[in-house]
Amino acid sequence: MTEHTLMGKNLLVAGGAKNLGGLIARQAAEAGANVAIHYNSEPSRADAEATLAAVQHAGGTGVVLQGDLTVPANVARLFADAEAALGTIDVAVNTVGKVLRKPIVETTEDEYDEMFDVNAKAAYFFLREAGTRLADGGRIITIVTSLLGAFTDGYSTYAGGKSPVEHFTRAAAKEFAGRGISVTAVAPGPMDTPFFYGQETPERVEFHKSQAMGGRLTRIEDIAPIVRFLATEGWWITGQTIFANGGYTTR
Structure with missing residues (x-):
């Protein structure tokens, strides 16, 4: 990517069916991009198809x-299939994640393994494939969490599973720099999506709201433009974790 625009570029959005990933895919298409929309399993298929329809309506080429992605071979196949449908990928965005709020003493080994597989392992091999396959001058952006800067209870496997992605991002930024590929992570505050509400009580929701500007949660509309900026004019930012949370927390 020599020019700082999404016009005519090919994007791959992991977890692109709905919520933040869906908005990123739709806005990219509106900016002139073609989009490969990844979804994990059958319950998300209808959302992925709806996002595909929006991409096509905006004039972009799309594929579902x-x-x-916890299986590395599936990550490799995802990139290969995206390339086959669109051509060489210019921007790879990974919004995949799983949230669990549970005390350490109640967490099972299976829960631990699943959380680290989804939040860390999948992210690692997504970076590996992107670093292998992306066009020179490409962009890689991973969604993490502002809990990386929080001192709180309950989210040991979520924040713990996302925290390695910061180290993966820094290493990848150095390793891919010779090809002009920037690698960044974006850390939203608690987001106003179904993933968040399923883990919290109404009282805790109100507390989370009280910690950010305007007394509200982070919205997907707050984060998608930051991803777009990092994929275009913000390309010089690399190896960083961008906390985007309305003042919810910092380090």
Whole structure:
């Protein structure tokens, strides 16, 4: 990517069916991009198809691709299938994640393994494939969490599972710099999506709201433009974690 625009570029959005990933895919298409929309499993298929329709309505070429990204072979296949449909990928965005709020003493080994597989392992091999396959001058952006800067209870496996992505991002930024590929992570505050409400009590929701500007949660509309900026004019930012949370927390 020599020019700082999404016009005519090819994007791959992991977790692109709905919520933040869906908005990123739609806005990219509105900016002139073609988009490969990944979803994990059958319950998300209808959302992925709706996002595809929006991409096509905006004038972009789109494709819907399914896969469990905790399996590295599936990540490789995802990139290969995206390339086959669109051509060389210019921007790879990974919004995949799983939230669990549970005390350490109640967390099972299976829960631990699943949380680290989804939040860390999938992210690692997404970076690996992107670093192998992206066009020179490409952009890689991973969604993490502002809990990386919080001192709180309950989210040991979520924040813990996302925290390695910061180290993966820094290493990848150095390793891919010779090809002009920037690598960044974006850390939203608690987001106003179904993933958040399923883990919290109404009282805790109100507390989270009280910690940010305007007394509200982070919205997907707050984050998607930051991803777009990092993929275009913000390309010189690399190896960083951008906390975007309305003042919810910092380090």
